[in-house]
Amino acid sequence: MTSNPFPQSTVDAVLAHMNGDHPDDNLLIVRAFLEPAAEAATMISFDETGGEWTWTVDGTAAGGRVPWPAGTISGRGEIRREVVALYDTACERLGVEPRPHD
Secondary structure, X not given: OOOOOOOHHHHHHHHXXXXXXXXXXXXXXXXXXOOOOOOEXXXXXXXXXXXXXXXXXXXXXXXXXXXXXXXXXXXXXXXXXXXXXXXXXXXXXXXXXXXXXX
16 A cells, blocks of 8 residues: 555544444445455555455455545545445445444
8 A cells, every 4th residue: 555645643543433333344344345254354444545454254364455435535524434335335235224324
């Protein structure tokens, strides 16, 4: 990954939120876009073009990247919008009823 345009404090806050408050969302995103057999998933990074996750299948770790649905982003507010869009699309692909967004 190239240099990240988002400050490290923003990256840390988003990752802490996603991994602390939304581990099930991470798993849905990984299952829908990267590995249907994933058993656990963690968001490890993101930049202006997408997010990166790691996951495990039968104890073996792997990782991959999912581009943001709207393309390149530049502002902090766009991060949430893009993660929510990934979550909604993941739910649709997997036949899961999405929860409402605040």
